[in-house]
Amino acid sequence: MASSAKGASGQSAAAEGMHRYRSHTCGALRKADVGKRARLSGWVHRVRDHGGLLFIDLRDHYGITQVVADPDSPAFRAAEAVRSEWVIRVDGKVRDRPEGTVNPDLPTGEIELFAAEIEVLSAAKELPVPVFGDAEYPEDLRLKYRFLDLRREALHKNIMLRNEIIGSIRRRMREAGFFEFQTPILTASSPEGARDFLVPSRIHPGKFYALPQAPQQFKQLIMIAGFDRYFQIAPCFRDEDARADRSPGEFYQLDLEMSFVEQEDVFAAVEPVMRGLFEEFAGSAEGGQGKAKPVTQTFPRIPYDEAIAKYGSDKPDLRNPIVMADVTEHFRGSGFKVFAGMIEKDPKARVWAIPAPGGGSRAFCDRMNAWAISEGQPGLGYIFWRAAEGGQDAGEEGGAGPIAKNIGPERAGAILKQLGLKVGDAAFFVAGNPAKFYKFAGEARSKVGRELNLIDENKFEFCWIVDFPMYEWNEEEKRIDFSHNPFSMPQGGLAALEAAKSNEELLALKAYQYDIVCNGVELSSGAIRNHLPEIMYKAFAIAGYGPEVLEAKFGGMLKALQYGAPPHGGIAPGIDRIVMLLAGATNLRDVIMFPMNQQAQDLLMGAPSEVAPKQLRELHIRLALPDKKG
Numbered sequence: 001m002a003s004s005a006k007g008a009s010g011q012s013a014a015a016e017g018m019h020r021y022r023s024h025t026c027g028a029l030r031k032a033d034v035g036k037r038a039r040l041s042g043w044v045h046r047v048r049d050h051g052g053l054l055f056i057d058l059r060d061h062y063g064i065t066q067v068v069a070d071p072d073s074p075a076f077r078a079a080e081a082v083r084s085e086w087v088i089r090v091d092g093k094v095r096d097r098p099e100g101t102v103n104p105d106l107p108t109g110e111i112e113l114f115a116a117e118i119e120v121l122s123a124a125k126e127l128p129v130p131v132f133g134d135a136e137y138p139e140d141l142r143l144k145y146r147f148l149d150l151r152r153e154a155l156h157k158n159i160m161l162r163n164e165i166i167g168s169i170r171r172r173m174r175e176a177g178f179f180e181f182q183t184p185i186l187t188a189s190s191p192e193g194a195r196d197f198l199v200p201s202r203i204h205p206g207k208f209y210a211l212p213q214a215p216q217q218f219k220q221l222i223m224i225a226g227f228d229r230y231f232q233i234a235p236c237f238r239d240e241d242a243r244a245d246r247s248p249g250e251f252y253q254l255d256l257e258m259s260f261v262e263q264e265d266v267f268a269a270v271e272p273v274m275r276g277l278f279e280e281f282a283g284s285a286e287g288g289q290g291k292a293k294p295v296t297q298t299f300p301r302i303p304y305d306e307a308i309a310k311y312g313s314d315k316p317d318l319r320n321p322i323v324m325a326d327v328t329e330h331f332r333g334s335g336f337k338v339f340a341g342m343i344e345k346d347p348k349a350r351v352w353a354i355p356a357p358g359g360g361s362r363a364f365c366d367r368m369n370a371w372a373i374s375e376g377q378p379g380l381g382y383i384f385w386r387a388a389e390g391g392q393d394a395g396e397e398g399g400a401g402p403i404a405k406n407i408g409p410e411r412a413g414a415i416l417k418q419l420g421l422k423v424g425d426a427a428f429f430v431a432g433n434p435a436k437f438y439k440f441a442g443e444a445r446s447k448v449g450r451e452l453n454l455i456d457e458n459k460f461e462f463c464w465i466v467d468f469p470m471y472e473w474n475e476e477e478k479r480i481d482f483s484h485n486p487f488s489m490p491q492g493g494l495a496a497l498e499a500a501k502s503n504e505e506l507l508a509l510k511a512y513q514y515d516i517v518c519n520g521v522e523l524s525s526g527a528i529r530n531h532l533p534e535i536m537y538k539a540f541a542i543a544g545y546g547p548e549v550l551e552a553k554f555g556g557m558l559k560a561l562q563y564g565a566p567p568h569g570g571i572a573p574g575i576d577r578i579v580m581l582l583a584g585a586t587n588l589r590d591v592i593m594f595p596m597n598q599q600a601q602d603l604l605m606g607a608p609s610e611v612a613p614k615q616l617r618e619l620h621i622r623l624a625l626p627d628k629k630g
Helices: 008-015 076-081 139-144 153-175 216-224 263-280 304-311 337-345 362-374 402-419 434-451 493-499 503-507 533-542 547-561 575-583 613-618
Strands: 037-050 053-060 063-069 087-096 111-122 197-200 208-211 229-238 249-259 301-303 350-356 381-384 426-432 462-466 471-474 479-482 513-518 521-528 568-571
Touching (some): 037 111, 053 076, 053 087, 063 076, 153 229, 153 575, 216 229, 216 568, 249 263, 263 521, 263 568, 263 575, 301 304, 304 434, 304 462, 337 350, 350 402, 362 381, 362 426, 362 434, 381 402, 402 426, 426 434, 471 503, 479 503, 521 575, 533 547
Parallel strands (some): 063 111, 301 462
Antiparallel strands (some): 037 087, 053 063, 087 111, 197 208, 229 249, 249 568, 381 426, 462 513, 471 479, 513 521, 521 568
């Protein structure tokens, strides 16, 4: 369909040699252009009828310009016909907006284009999802019509923000002396913690490539090859379930590696890049209208064990000022028999306190207790300190609540002093083996922080989590296993591995592994690598992987390490998560152009899909589908 209303403006524009579709973009015209003829092309954002005068908001990638057509204009008939999301060309004259109609929120808000000619370049069917406005609608519908969803202002700006952030990262990495190299997409399968996406080989029947979960081995090989500093905006592929902070299928990371470095050298290289990046884009939320947020200037180093004890998480949100404390001794031998009995029977039993500044009311404490029960816990013990001025809790010296009554004013006062609390505050308690309750304690800390509005939303708080355990206990298989990255260098090297004889000693070993965390979001993991074959053999043997397994799975790496490998290390911050934080989004799918849904389906392109029998025969594959009856 191509209707038009031709007039003197269009003929004049053609005579002047104007471009077929536009002389300006929809975000370019300003007050200085008043009186000029202009040609715009774009999408009809919306049409407004003001008593015979038609207003068309014309939109393209660059902005919106108001187009006006009155009944005397030869373009009026065409203007009456157009609908939302039609693509049109408009020729006309730039003029000032009438007094009182200037729109200060639009860069083009002082002018309008008086239409002399409108050509419909492409008509649109009735929209399955709206483009104008920010109304919410079902995610699967958004993903099925993602090309329409991407026309929405907020999402469009998020994608452009992503482009700017990646450009800034590349510039900063080059300025820091890193070189950009690309690593293979088709590679060998390796056990790196998640499921591989496998690609069958037609030329080699029965064998498979894998899409890389990360360029881990390749970037180490680049160091061994002598290139010193590498980075890449790397695509990674993992066959794992989706969640708000993890996109199924594929994601991107700033992958980097450095030679002849220790842990602090990696921190010194990465910190300025991350800090500068977040300072540059700290006001990007809300389409660039957000308030610039302060960024941590020196990222604190928090040992893993300390992070678990203080925050109940290895990705703590430091905007929340609550720091948990071990108050076991205040309950040992106390009148609160539930905790005292635990402490007496189990040497591993501890009591942790979660301070709640400003939470000193029975109503709030009961609400937290009810929340704990809803989370499958037996409850959440508490003490709250309230001035004894009469009422229900009058005279409860030293604290209020059942625990306070049982332990007495002296112990309750000691807890108050240790936690640095005061009248009007509260404390919640979790008891047992910390290995089993620390995650819940961390969730309770976060819940208290949110409920009492203690979290400062207007800043970016970074930290490094360091000294991760080299190994963990695999409860399912009843054995020692790697806890983080099998390629990491254990602290103390080979001597530390050989000296550890018991499971307890092995589980106490630390590695040169580290995470970078911002506002409670883990942005990446990294490590100083194990560059010595003898340490790798020993480290894998402890985890139950014999030499034959190591050589079969990581033969290329082992071979390379035997020919002179430099000490090296690196990290890989997630691009999607960085953009999500800077855009002020809460879901990764709002910062990825064509994401999959929660079931790892591409609803727009119809993937995954069935393939023709001929393709399967070429790949020597026969399907063995699960029985649908079950």
